[in-house]
Amino acid sequence: MEHFGRSWAALRTAVGALADGDFRAPSGCAGWLVRDLVCHLVIDAQDVLITLATPSPEEPTRDAATYWEVTGRPPDGQDPLDALTVRLAAAYGDPALLLHHLDDLGSAAGRAAELADPRQPVETRGQVLTTADFLDAYVLEWTLHHLDLGAHLPHLPAPPAEGLARTRHLLERIAAQPFPAALPDADALLVGTGRRAPTDAERTALGPLAARLPFVLG
Structure with a gap:
């Protein structure tokens, strides 16, 4: 629970450090500008609020690792939902409006998580x-x-080290195999999820795992 709050707070702090011109920069998500990614975070915050307000009497069917649907196809920005996010982001016009919406929903999502059982x-x-x-x-x-x-x-500012380590651990659970210890957490995540191609040295260190990359999560 604490990892959630710290990771979310760090991400919102990084968003708050954006200058107006930064919103037009490309992001690490294929086909999305930084503006589009921030809009996606608004939708994520809504998802957190909706899910925390949707208790179930049933026994769990998934955990934090099996929650994710895994494919080997990196996104290309052409998915209809991805395209919708781009249109929604453009509709904000002024980045200040987008930041205000994220601050409102993001704060509420963080508080709801703190109060949740x-x-x-x-x-x-x-x-x-x-x-x-x-x-x-x-x-x-x-x-x-x-x-x-x-x-x-x-x-x-970069993600907190504890969040990187926690995410690496979860990705290794999804992969059912550890990444090489010599590969720093951020690089393991970038390479493991297809955000960049491994270098020749990294591919050698990855061994048979390299043939299974990337783990694209949705």
Whole structure:
């Protein structure tokens, strides 16, 4: 639960450090500008609020790792939902309006997570998982998108080390195999999720795991 709050706070702090011109920079998400990614974070905050307000009497069917649907196809920005996000982001016009909306929903999502019972099952995407597992899954979401936010804006603060380590651990659970210890957490996440191609040295270190990359999460 604490990892969720810290990762979310760090990501919102990084968004708050954006200058107006930064919103037009490319992000680490294919086909999305930084503006589009921030709009996606608004939608993510809505998802957190909706899910935490949707308790379930059923037993969990997923955990933080199996919550994710895994494919080997990196996004190309052409998915209808991705395209909708771009149109929604453009509709804001002034970045200040987008930031205001994220601040309102983001603060509420953070407070709701703090107040939630970690053992309570919740329903989302037709599946049931405990609140703790749902929020743990979102640590991965926040951390990867924090990396996406700063992909072309190196002046932004990086994700917290504990969030990177937690996300790596979850990705290794999804992969059912550890990444090489010599590969730093951020690089393991970028390479592992297809955000960049591995270097020759990294591919050698990855060994047979390299042939299974990328793990594209949705």
